Amino acid sequence: MTCTPAPPIGDAAPPEGFLTCIHHEGQQDCPATYPDRHVFYAGVEDTRGCAPCGCTEPTGATCSVLASAFSDERCSQLVVAGVVGTGDAPFCGTITPGTALGSKSVSVVSLDPGRCEPVGGEPIGSIAPTAAATFCCHRTSPVPA
Template identity: 55%
Template sequence: MPSPEQPGVPPPGGFLTCIFHEGDVTCTEPYVDRHVFYGGVDDTRGCSECACGEPEGASCTIVASVYSDGACVEQVAPTVISSMAPFCGVTPPGVGLGSKSAEVVDVDPGACAPSGGEPTGELLPAVPSTFCCLA
């Protein structure tokens, strides 16, 4: 606006004579120098859900033992068994099975291929105000 102390005198350098409008409006003559400012944002940003594919490369190894007594003392046949190879074990002929034990000696949980976690949404300006100024 012109200075009220000096009607008809344009504002000093760096200032403009403008009309304020709420919203995003079109400026008309003679106030055609349009400036739009925003008082907020609409934030819809996020991420897609994360997921993991089927595990691959998992394995485990155990030592399985059989004993001829019931107290796991008189060992007959310790055997290393891996999930990576087929196995079929048999106790020696003529030996009765009294007890058995198994001890895990190695576990590899494998890995899965990750997916998801992609960015979604956007950040948009909101609550516009328009200043239409003299050119």
């Protein structure tokens, strides 16, 4: 129940760029006398986002290390050393039986961490209009001059 100016007298059209309309809350059908339907929304509910991202287990990883054993505690008197890599058989260096070992060291010679496939990150959620309002308008033809 809103007070508005009366439509133009007779069959005259409203001023150019204007329409005579009625308003209803929500999405409504329009009566035959106001058939030009326009639905507007006051806002939106936005629940869009992305699924968590991740990575599959890496494949193709390789590495090799230099493993050394020493008879003293300062890693200065080398007993045996060898490069051991991914996929190699266990290292079997030749150490004289009964040899006391005082220290050991391992250093990385090469490292390739492999590759993984990305997973996740898919779009989720939606966007939906809220608070609909229906405007039903009457289009009148201009009166011929």
